[in-house]
Amino acid sequence: MRVLLADPPAFTPWYDHELAAALARAGAEVELATSRFRFGELPAPDGYVRRERFYPLSARLFRRSRLRLPFKAVEHLDVMQSLARARTGVLHLQWAALPQADVHLRFRAPSVFTAHDLLPRRTASRRDLWRRLLARFDRVVVHSQRGREALAELGVDARVIPHPVYPSTATRADDGATVLALGVIRPYKGLPDAIAATATLDGIRLLVAGDPAMPLDGLREAPHVEWRLGYLPQPELDRALSESTVAVFPYRAELDQSGALLQALGAGVPAVVYDVAGIGEPVREFGAGVVVPAGDVEALTAALRGLLGDQASLAAAREGADRARRELTWDASAARHLELYRELA
Numbered sequence: 001m002r003v004l005l006a007d008p009p010a011f012t013p014w015y016d017h018e019l020a021a022a023l024a025r026a027g028a029e030v031e032l033a034t035s036r037f038r039f040g041e042l043p044a045p046d047g048y049v050r051r052e053r054f055y056p057l058s059a060r061l062f063r064r065s066r067l068r069l070p071f072k073a074v075e076h077l078d079v080m081q082s083l084a085r086a087r088t089g090v091l092h093l094q095w096a097a098l099p100q101a102d103v104h105l106r107f108r109a110p111s112v113f114t115a116h117d118l119l120p121r122r123t124a125s126r127r128d129l130w131r132r133l134l135a136r137f138d139r140v141v142v143h144s145q146r147g148r149e150a151l152a153e154l155g156v157d158a159r160v161i162p163h164p165v166y167p168s169t170a171t172r173a174d175d176g177a178t179v180l181a182l183g184v185i186r187p188y189k190g191l192p193d194a195i196a197a198t199a200t201l202d203g204i205r206l207l208v209a210g211d212p213a214m215p216l217d218g219l220r221e222a223p224h225v226e227w228r229l230g231y232l233p234q235p236e237l238d239r240a241l242s243e244s245t246v247a248v249f250p251y252r253a254e255l256d257q258s259g260a261l262l263q264a265l266g267a268g269v270p271a272v273v274y275d276v277a278g279i280g281e282p283v284r285e286f287g288a289g290v291v292v293p294a295g296d297v298e299a300l301t302a303a304l305r306g307l308l309g310d311q312a313s314l315a316a317a318r319e320g321a322d323r324a325r326r327e328l329t330w331d332a333s334a335a336r337h338l339e340l341y342r343e344l345a
Contacts, residue, residue, distance in 0.1 A: 001338065005019065011097075012095070015094070018330045021045075030049070054078070054082070072097075092337075093112070093114075094114050099130065110138050147257070168241055175245070176308070179198050197297055198248075244267075245269075257279060261273065270321045274292060287319070288323070
């Protein structure tokens with residue numbers, strides 16, 4: 001089967017790589033159509049073809065500058081034309097970078113869309129826009145049951161394919177007292193809550209590892225916090241995961257699943273998470289940590305204290321993370337995707 005995976009803005013390049021490679025291992029002929037990733041080096045394609053053919057100017061001249069947006073809007077016309085003309089077994093779009101325009105897309109090939117962010121932040125209030133856009137696709141994929149329920153409110157019958165864990169070479173080399181806040185630093189990820197929760201725990205340090213996409217202002221002044229800022233290369237990411245006892249994800253409800261959480265679980269690091277969107281589902285299912293009410297810093301603190309202060313609880317959560325690592329594989333995800341694609345063939 002020929003599969004065209006498309007992530008025009010390169011929002012999730014590691015996800016794209018792992019899924020494309022797993023589909024190729026399963027026998028699919030896979031092309032990944034994307035743009036240049038602006039923040040770091042990516043793994044070489046493994047059994048598939050990667051073509052960085054979108055946004056040739058804006059993806060190369062700018063990082064996070066708003067100056068790139070006018071260029072990107074003009075270049076998006078070529079993205080739309082390319083997707084509309086694509087002739088392949090299945091076209092699987094990972095991200096709609098400009099939904100106001102993409103709502104007019106019409107496809108020649110059978111089409112699938114993965115709603116990584118159920119209703120992306122900039123256009124979340126425009127529910128009719130997303131209802132019409134998602135109706136353009138033959139199938140819609142989400143990563144959680146909660147995601148499926150959220151899209152059902154828009155009249156969309158989405159298919160749940162859980163987000164796999166990311167493979168890691170991290171080894172357990174932590175001090176028993178390190179809490180990890182991992183991933184690109186954005187307002188919805190709740191870093192102030194992570195700092196507040198760990199500040200009251202004696203002998204605990206918070207390790208913040210990620211690229212800031214927001215002003216950090218006074219956050220850098222917090223005691224007992226180590227900062228490793230920027231897009232970390234894989235060896236540095238694995239080092240941070242190796243040194244971490246527990247990871248923390250005090251997110252607000254602005255996405256379906258967290259890739260950073262799946263990186264932590266892939267390294268066998270248990271997590272404490274707010275109960276938002278689908279983030280708590282793998283933690284609950286595999287017993288890989290603790291899920292607490294959204295926005296409850298006291299509950300977040302208590303959960304961290306419970307894991308860090310009780311070796312039996314920590315060992316059980318680590319076993320749960322290991323179970324997630326064994327079961328939430330990319331090969332299993334590829335098999336589910338191929339089953340979905342065959343429905344459209």
